[in-house]
Every structure is written in structure tokens, then in C-alpha cells.
Amino acid sequence: MNFGFTGDQLALGATVRDVLRAHCPPAALRTERRPAWKQLAGLGFFGLLLPAGSGGLGLSLADALPALEETGRACLPGPVVETAVAAAYLQAGLPGLASGAVCVSVLPPGQAYAPDADLADLLVVARAGGWHLVRKESVRLAARPGVDPCRPLFEVGFDVSEDLGGAVEPALLGATVATAAQLIGVARELLAVTVAYARARTQFGVAVGSFQAVKHQLADVAVAVEFAAPLVHRAALSVGGPLWGPEDGPVSRPVRGLEDGPVSRPVRGPAGGPEDGPVSRPVGEPAAGPVSGQARGPLPSAGRDVSAAKAAAGEAAVRAARVALQVHGAIGYTEELDLRFWLARAWSLSTAYGTAAAHRERLRAAILNGGPGRYP
Amino acid sequence: MDLDFSPAERDFRAEVRDWLRAHVPEPLPSMDTAEGFAAHRAWEALLAGARLSVVSWPEHYGGRGASLIEWLIFEEEYWAAGAPARVTQNGIFLLAPSLMKFGTSEQRDRWLPRMARGDDVWAQAWSEPEAGSDLAALASRAEPAPGGHRLYGHKTWSSRAAHATHGFGLFRTSGTRHHGLTYVMFPMDDVAVRPIAQLDGLPGFAELHFDGVFVPESMVVGEPGDGWRIAMATTSSERGLTLRSPGRFLATADRLIALARDAGPALADLAARCWVDAEAYRLHTYATARRLMTGEELGPEASMGKVFWSELDLRMHNLAMELLGDRAGDTPWLDGFLFALAGPIYAGTNEIQRTIIAERVLGLPRAGVRR
Numbered sequence: 001m002n003f004g005f006t007g008d009q010l011a012l013g014a015t016v017r018d019v020l021r022a023h024c025p026p027a028a029l030r031t032e033r034r035p036a037w038k039q040l041a042g043l044g045f046f047g048l049l050l051p052a053g054s055g056g057l058g059l060s061l062a063d064a065l066p067a068l069e070e071t072g073r074a075c076l077p078g079p080v081v082e083t084a085v086a087a088a089y090l091q092a093g094l095p096g097l098a099s100g101a102v103c104v105s106v107l108p109p110g111q112a113y114a115p116d117a118d119l120a121d122l123l124v125v126a127r128a129g130g131w132h133l134v135r136k137e138s139v140r141l142a143a144r145p146g147v148d149p150c151r152p153l154f155e156v157g158f159d160v161s162e163d164l165g166g167a168v169e170p171a172l173l174g175a176t177v178a179t180a181a182q183l184i185g186v187a188r189e190l191l192a193v194t195v196a197y198a199r200a201r202t203q204f205g206v207a208v209g210s211f212q213a214v215k216h217q218l219a220d221v222a223v224a225v226e227f228a229a230p231l232v233h234r235a236a237l238s239v240g241g242p243l244w245g246p247e248d249g250p251v252s253r254p255v256r257g258l259e260d261g262p263v264s265r266p267v268r269g270p271a272g273g274p275e276d277g278p279v280s281r282p283v284g285e286p287a288a289g290p291v292s293g294q295a296r297g298p299l300p301s302a303g304r305d306v307s308a309a310k311a312a313a314g315e316a317a318v319r320a321a322r323v324a325l326q327v328h329g330a331i332g333y334t335e336e337l338d339l340r341f342w343l344a345r346a347w348s349l350s351t352a353y354g355t356a357a358a359h360r361e362r363l364r365a366a367i368l369n370g371g372p373g374r375y376p
Numbered sequence: 377m378d379l380d381f382s383p384a385e386r387d388f389r390a391e392v393r394d395w396l397r398a399h400v401p402e403p404l405p406s407m408d409t410a411e412g413f414a415a416h417r418a419w420e421a422l423l424a425g426a427r428l429s430v431v432s433w434p435e436h437y438g439g440r441g442a443s444l445i446e447w448l449i450f451e452e453e454y455w456a457a458g459a460p461a462r463v464t465q466n467g468i469f470l471l472a473p474s475l476m477k478f479g480t481s482e483q484r485d486r487w488l489p490r491m492a493r494g495d496d497v498w499a500q501a502w503s504e505p506e507a508g509s510d511l512a513a514l515a516s517r518a519e520p521a522p523g524g525h526r527l528y529g530h531k532t533w534s535s536r537a538a539h540a541t542h543g544f545g546l547f548r549t550s551g552t553r554h555h556g557l558t559y560v561m562f563p564m565d566d567v568a569v570r571p572i573a574q575l576d577g578l579p580g581f582a583e584l585h586f587d588g589v590f591v592p593e594s595m596v597v598g599e600p601g602d603g604w605r606i607a608m609a610t611t612s613s614e615r616g617l618t619l620r621s622p623g624r625f626l627a628t629a630d631r632l633i634a635l636a637r638d639a640g641p642a643l644a645d646l647a648a649r650c651w652v653d654a655e656a657y658r659l660h661t662y663a664t665a666r667r668l669m670t671g672e673e674l675g676p677e678a679s680m681g682k683v684f685w686s687e688l689d690l691r692m693h694n695l696a697m698e699l700l701g702d703r704a705g706d707t708p709w710l711d712g713f714l715f716a717l718a719g720p721i722y723a724g725t726n727e728i729q730r731t732i733i734a735e736r737v738l739g740l741p742r743a744g745v746r747r
Contacts, residue, residue, distance in 0.1 A: 001385060001445045002378050003662040009377065062377050195738045210741040212727075215734030222733055223680045230659035231652070237379050308652045364648040368637055374626075374655065376379040 001376070003233070005066055012048075013066025019043060020074035026338035029150055033119060034078040041100025049088035049174075051244050055098030060241035061085070061174055065233060068178045072185025072349070075341045077150040079116040082106045082124075085178040089171035089242040090124065090164070108172060108353050113144050113153035115352070124168065125156055131168040132161035148348035150341060170298055173239045173306050176353040180232045180306075180313035186345050187225045187313070187320040193339060194218065194324040208327070217323045224319050228312035235309035238302040238375055301375045304366040307359035314350035314359075321346035379662070381449070388442070389449045395426055396457035403708070407463045408578035413497075413539040416463035420494030430468055430492045437484065438492030444617075444665040451623030452658075456630070466536055467491045467498030469618045471544050474559065478598035478606045487561070499537035499564070501545030501584055502607070504530060509728050511546070512554045512604070516586060518547035524592040525549070527562060530585055535722075537582035538571035540564055546603045557603035561595040576714045617665065617674075619723065620685050622658035628692050628712070629654035635699050635709075643699060650692045657685055676736035679729040686719030686726060693717075 005013075023036035040046065048064045050056020064085075071080050087097055087104040096102035105120035107113070107127075117123060118141055123134040140157035195218060198209030208214055299305075321343045325332045332339050350356060366372075381389070399422060405412030423429040424438055432447040433439025442450070462468070468491055475484050490496045507514040516529025527547055537543060542563050550556035566589045571579030598606045629651045636647035660681070668674060693713040697704050704710045720726040734740045 001381055001662060002666060003659065004666045005377055191738075195740060198740060207741045209734075210743050212731065212743065215740050216727070216730040218738055218740065219683070219730035219733035222738060223683050226677075226680050227653070227656040227660055227684055230663055231656050233377065233663075234379060234655075234659050237377070308655065312652065312656065360645055360649065363652060364641065364645050367633060367648045367651050368644050376381060 003230070005233075009063050009066050012063070013070050015043065016040070016045065016067040017070040017073070020070060020076060024074045024076050026075075026341065029075060029077060029338070029341045032077070033116075036074075036076060037078055037100060044098070046084050046100040047088075047098030049085060049242050050092050050098050051242075054092050054094075056088070056092075058241075060236075061177060061239055062233065062236040063241075064178075065181050065236050068181040069185040069188075072182030072345070073189045075150065075186065075189070075345050077116075078119060079103060079105045081175050081178040081182065082116075082120075086124065086171045086175040087122070089174050090168065091122070092242060092244055094122075096121075106172075106175060107156055108175075110354060110358060111352070112155070113146070114156050115146075115151045115153055115348075117141050117154035117156055118143075118152070123156060123158075124164065124171075125158070125161070126168070131164035132158070133164050134158040134161045146348065148344040150344070151348050170239065170242070172353070173298060173302055174242070176306050176310050177232060177235045177239055179349055179353050180228075180235065180309045183310075183313040183317040183346065183349050184225060184229050184232055186342055186349065187221070187228075187317040190317070190320040190324040190339075190342050190346065191218065191221050191225065193342070194221075194320075194327050198327055214327055217327065221316070221320045221323050224312075224316035228309075228316040231305070231312045232309040234375065235302075235305045238299045238305040240296045240298055240302075243297045299375055300372040304363060304371055305375060307354070307362045307366070310354055311356045311359040311363065314356045317346040318350050318356075379659075381445075385446060385449060388446050389453060392428065392450050392453040393457070395428065396453060396459055399426075400457045400459045403458075404460050406576070406578050406711075407461060407536075408538065408574070408576075408580040410539065413463065416460055417494040417497065419460050420462070420464050424493040429464070429494070430472075433472070433488065433492065437488040444669055445662070448617075448621055448623065448658075448661060448665060451621035452626060453623070455623040455627035458627075463497055463536070464491060464494050465619070466500045466540075467496065467542075470500055471498050471561070473618070474544075474597055474606050474609060477609060478559075478602075480594075482594065483597070496542050497536065497540045499534050499540035499543040499582070501531040501534045501537065501543045503533045505532055508533075509725055511607075512557075514546060514548065514557070516545070516547045518549050518558050518560055518591075518600075520549075521590060524590060524595070525558070525560065527560065527586040527589040527591060530583070532583045533572070533581050534584055535580060537564070537569060537584055538579040543567070543584065544597070546607055549600050551601070554604040556601050557607070558600045559597040559603035559606045560591055561597065562589060562591050566590070574714075575717065576711060617661050617678075617681065620682075620689075620719075622654065622661050622685075625654040625657055625685060625688055625692070628689065632692050632696060635696055639699055643695060646691070646695050650688060650695065653684075653688050653691075657681070657688065660684075676732050679724070679732040680737070682723060683726050683729045683733070686716075689716040689719050 019039050020036055023039045028035035044057055045067065047056035048059045049061065052058050083104045086106050087094065091097060094102060102121045103119050104122045104124065105114045105117045107123065107125045109126040114123060121136050123139055125132045125134055138158050138160040141154040144153045144155055146153040195209065198214055199207055201208050324339060325343060328339060331337055401419065404415040404419065407413050407416040420429055427438065427440055430439045431442040431450050432444065434441055472488060472491060475487060491498065502511060504514045504516060516531060518525040518527055531545055534543065542561060544561045546557045547560050548556055549558040568585040570583040572581035572583060574580040632647050633651055636644050693709065693716040696709040697713050700707060700709055735742055
């Protein structure tokens with residue numbers, strides 16, 4: 001029992017934080033689609049979860065959690081979770097993934113639109129009970145209005161795709177946990193910015209943060225974040241790292257509880273698609289490189305633990321956004337204050353990969369119907 | 377980072393579980409009745425005989441030198457087994473940590489083994505009629521007398537004091553507010569005790585009147601005048617993981633799930649939410665235990681835990697009352713509900729805790745401080 005991040009895990013988070021402070025300042029959120037992506041790629045960020053044979057570091061999801069939280073804290077735009085986490089579970093051998101040259105978007109089940117799909121070289125789409133891999137040149141996108149200016153949404157159409165089978169489920173769990181980690185980062189930043197504002201802003205001759213009505217709202221945000229975070233950490237351990245077969249191919253594991261999708265089955269060879277697209281190697285084709293083992297795949301409780309994490313993190317972030325806006329008052333209700341980006345990120349990510357209500361419903365079913373035991 | 381119990385931890389859990397399975401009695405009468413008090417003391421003696429009453433204490437005081445993680449495992453098994461509430465808890469969880477940290481070796485040798493066996497049962501005497509949340513407003517005095525002090529004043533809402541053998545509290549020896557307070561232990565023999573019935577009608581509280589009760593120097597914990605600092609160390613552990621470990625709430629959550637199994641989706645959803653929150657408290661506590669085991673100290677962030685567990689406990693019992701309606705009194709849930717109502721009040725009200733979180737964890741300015 002050693003439930004806390006190691007020095008290495010925290011150091012990775014601190015490194016990512018420094019890079020994002022330097023290269024993803026709030027001003028960049030107004031002008032760039034993918035600020036700091038190049039610098040993050042230089043750090044190996046997009047290969048954290050990839051096996052060494054694919055140019056990655058072979059880390060587990062739990063190892064990467066502090067770094068992922070930092071991407072939320074910085075409100076980093078772009079399909080970070082999809083490219084750095086979901087793709088690592090799905091397409092470990094994809095050339096260009098570790099270097100950040102390939103960008104991935106995901107349209108999960110239950111959602112209508114894919115975020116940042118215009119940036120994506122590959123789209124993973126849940127549709128009609130199946131999973132499809134769609135390449136950039138086969139996709140038709142139509143922009144849709146959304147709540148988050150830095151996370152634009154697109155309606156996705158396609159005629160040509162490859163069948164991914166059920167191998168997507170661990171990726172979906174991993175992406176959901178990573179999104180929950182980002183939500184924790186968003187909530188922490190909203191709390192920190194709002195505390196700083198409440199200390200500086202004076203009314204009636206005193207800092208507004210000296211008023212108990214303000215203090216207690218901020219205390220409640222602190223409590224919500226404090227007790228959501230360990231659920232996210234536990235979920236990362238429940239999901240485990242990406243599993244790679246003997247040749248770095250993804251290994252499918254049946255996962256119950258997250259969605260009612262198709263029965264898992266291993267990825268087979270290519271199911272169509274152009275020969276000369278941005279992806280030079282078809283899905284499932286062996287990549288060169290040494291065997292890279294991860295400890296294990298998802299535990300039986302993974303679906304439930306992931307839902308607990310996502311619901312709690314989403315609710316904490318939404319509460320943090322609500323209190324942040326209220327404590328800022330009118331200035332918080334403006335487009336020109338940077339706060340708006342974090343508010344929007346809390347709102348957009350809280351519904352990504354399942355709304356809190358959807359996850360609460362899964363939890364109800366999993367817990368009241370005698371699901372798997374506690375972990376640990 | 378991992379969440380795996382070591383083989384030694386798993387063995388310890390198995391031993392505790394087996395022992396409890398063989399020894400946990402049918403529900404005892406309330407510890408706030410004379411009969412129930414005696415029965416709870418006898419249970420403590422039985423626990424102590426198996427060296428399970430204070431597992432985290434050093435062996436020579438009756439413990440096993442168990443790690444914090446093992447203590448949390450003990451608590452999970454204890455509450456899951458439906459074992460009796462701890463009549464000794466004010467002593468073992470509040471006074472004992474202060475004695476371990478600030479007491480003399482003579483005090484520890486004299487009092488801790490007796491406390492571990494339930495020979496002495498300690499009541500906490502903090503509050504006074506005019507000093508509740510504002511503890512530093514207390515007015516009871518300890519006046520120097522040859523060989524010790526004489527105690528004067530009036531304490532109230534003192535839990536367990538109707539039946540306890542001993543008490544501990546703060547008494548003023550000099551100064552004002554936080555300065556000049558002294559941490560004193562006293563036998564109840566010469567204290568005038570007026571039992572106060574709680575919401576359940578039983579005397580869980582008492583009022584204590586001191587009219588020159590003599591206590592020798594050996595009953596002062598730490599230096600005279602240093603009582604506030606020592607008491608704050610105690611309240612930190614009270615708010616933190618020692619008083620209300622996750623095991624109690626995990627057990628309540630499991631029973632709530634069983635109760636809500638046939639409920640409609642609205643109440644079932646609330647039950648599932650409580651179950652997850654009990655998990656969150658458990659995981660958070662494992663992380664806190666890891667910090668403490670690597671030498672960190674518990675600071676004002678303990679207030680976050682107090683707000684969380686007390687409001688979780690109340691939500692769980694409110695829901696049980698909803699689910700049971702007028703049948704609640706046929707079950708232990710009614711007593712549990714009344715007890716849960718006290719959670720946001722004792723050990724520092726949750727309003728005080730939220731102010732502590734805002735000021736000392738988040739760094740917001742204190743009220744009335746002009747910039």
C-alpha cells in the first residue's frame with residue numbers, strides 16, 4: 001500500500017507544467033490551436049504511454065496522471081487526451097504518434113460531435129454499435145457550435161472506415177480517466193485564480209475573500225477537489241497501462257460497465273482504407289521493436305472506478321467554475337478575462353466521455369446490483 | 377503508486393477478521409446507560425486481551441506497534457463486523473496522542489495501559505457554557521496549590537462524562553485567550569456531575585462543576601500554560617483520520633446499499649453516490665496515511681476530512697430515514713441518524729472547519745482585517 005505519486009511521476013508533472021507555463025500562456029489560447037504541442041512532443045509527452053519499440057517511454061496511465069492534470073491546469077487546447085492516451089491504447093505502433101506528428105480525435109459513444117476533429121489525422125468513431133477508424137482523407141466535417149472556444153466540435157461523416165472491433169474499450173477507459181485528471185487540473189486552477197482574486201479585490205474596505213459567505217463557497221470547492229482526486233488516481237490504477245502484444249500490437253480485454261458496446265475481440269488486419277494516407281502502416285500490422293510489457297489490463301472494477309472518477313471530477317470542476325464565476329462577479333462574466341477559458345473547459349470536459357449523470361447511472365447499476373468488490 | 381496490500385497486511389486483516397467473527401457480541405445496550413457502559417467496558421477488556429484495542433500503540437502500552445495502514449485495516453474489519461462502538465474513544469484517540477507527544481514517561485506508563493484495557497474511561501472536558509466554538513473564551517481555572525492545582529469552574533456537553541472515571545480538559549492558569557491555558561487530567565471522584573440527556577433521551581453528555589478539586593502536578597500534561605498548543609495537536613487528530621476512520625463509513629455505506637436495493641432510481645442514485653464518497657474518503661485516507669508514515673504532519677487540511685466525513689455520514693443516515701419511513705425505529709438506523717446529526721457539530725463545527733480551510737489551507741484573509 002503506497003497510495004501516492006512517486007518522485008518520478010511528480011517530476012514529470014512538474015516538467016510538463018514548466019513547459020506549459022512557458023509555451024501555453026493564457027494569451028496563446030486566443031491565437032493558437034495547438035500551443036506548446038511542439039515543445040511537449042520534444043519532451044516525449046505523446047509517447048509517454050507508448051512502448052519503447054514505438055519510440056515511447058512505456059509508462060502506465062498512473063505514471064502520466066500528474067502530467068495530464070497539468071494539461072488541464074494550463075487549459076491546453078487540442079485533442080491531448082485522444083492523441084496521448086486513447087491512441088496509445090489503440091495504435092501503439094502507429095508511426096508518427098510518439099513524435100506528435102499524428103493527431104487523433106475520438107467521437108465516443110453517447111456524443112454527437114468530435115472535438116478538434118479538423119486537426120485529426122485519424123478519427124476513432126463509435127457508431128451503430130461498432131467502432132470505426134476513419135482517416136483524414138475519408139472524413140467529412142461540419143463545424144457545430146459548442147461551449148468551449150478552444151475545443152471546437154465537428155459533426156463527422158464518412159463512407160470508408162476500418163472496423164476496430166471491441167479493442168477500443170480499454171482506450172475509452174483510459175481516455176475517460178485522463179479527462180478526469182484534466183478536470184482536476186482545471187478545478188485546481190479555477191480555485192487558485194479565484195482565491196487570488198478574492199484576496200486582491202476589495203469592497204467595503206476589505207478583501208472580499210474575508211467574507212465568510214465567500215470563504216465557505218471556496219472551502220467547499222477545495223473539499224470537492226480534494227476528495228475527487230483520489231478517485232481519479234485509483235481509476236488509473238484500475239485501468240492499468242496499455243497492454244501490448246508480443247509485437248506492440250494492442251491487446252483487447254473485455255471491459256464491462258463503461259458502455260454497452262460490442263463484445264471485445266482482438267483487432268484483426270486492415271479493414272480497408274487508402275494505401276497512401278498519412279498512416280503508412282495499417283491497423284494491427286506488427287511494428288518493429290522490442291516487446292514492452294505493462295503490468296496488467298483493466299481490473300474487473302475498472303468500469304465502475306472510472307465512472308466514479310469521471311463523475312466526481314466533473315462535478316468538482318463544475319462547482320469550481322460556478323463558484324469562480326460568482327466570486328469574480330461581473331468581471332468574470334466577460335469575454336476579455338482569461339477566466340472564461342477555464343470555465344468553458346470545465347463545462348466541456350465535464351460532459352466529454354460521459355456526463356456526470358451518465359456515469360452516476362452506471363454507478364447505480366454497478367453498485368446496487370452487486371458488482372465487483374472494492375478495489376483495493 | 378500502488379494500492380496493493382502487502383502479505384503482512386493481508387495476514388493482519390485475516391487475523392482481525394477471524395477474531396471478530398468469533399467474538400463480536402450481539403448488539404450491546406447503549407453505552408450511555410449504566411448497564412451498557414459496563415458491557416462496553418467488558419468488551420474493551422476482551423479486545424485488549426487479544427491486543428486489538430489499540431493496535432497502533434507500542435507493545436508495552438498494550439498495542440502491537442501496527443502501522444497506520446494496518447490500523448485502517450483494523451478499523452475496516454471492526455466496523456464491517458458490526459462490533460460495538462468504542463466507549464474508550466475519547467481516551468485512546470484524543471488524550472493518548474497528547475500523552476504520547478507531550479506527556480512524561482511516568483504519565484504514559486501509568487495511564488495508557490489502563491486506558492487500553494478500559495480500566496479507566498476518559499471524558500473530554502473542553503466546552504463551557506460560554507466557550508463552544510470559541511474555545512479560547514473558556515473561564516475555568518486551575519489555581520496553584522501545594523503540590524499541584526485546584527480546579528474551579530464549569531464544563532458542559534462533556535461526552536461520556538456521566539459514567540466516565542476520568543476527564544481531561546483545559547483550565548486557565550494565567551493570561552487571556554490562548555495564552556496561559558493548562559492541560560489537566562482529573563479523576564471524576566470529586567467533580568459534581570449533572571448528566572444531560574441527548575436527543576435520544578440518554579445521558580451522553582454531562583455538566584461538570586469544579587469547586588476546588590485538587591489535582592497533583594503529575595496530572596498536568598506538558599508545561600503549565602502550554603495547553604492550547606497541546607489541545608490543538610489533539611484536535612488535529614480528532615478532525616483527522618484517527619477519530620473517524622473510513623471503516624465506519626464503508627460499513628454504513630454497504631448497509632445502505634443493501635437497504636436501497638429495491639428503491640426507485642432517485643434514492644438508489646443517492647445511495648450509490650454515498651458508496652462512492654465513502655470510497656473517496658477511504659482512498660484519501662490511504663494517501664494521508666502514506667504522508668504521515670513518511671514523516672509529514674497533519675495540518676489544517678484535516679478540516680477538509682472532517683467536513684467530508686461528517687456530511688457523508690449525515691447524508692447516509694438521512695437517506696436511510698427516507699427509505700425506512702416510520703419503520704426506522706425498528707432498526708439501528710434511528711440511533712445512527714441521531715448520532716450522525718452530531719457529526720457536523722462536534723470536534724469543531726463545520727462552519728469553523730470551513731473557515732479554517734479558507735484561511736489556513738487556501739490563504740484567504742481573516743475576517744475584519746483591513747487591507
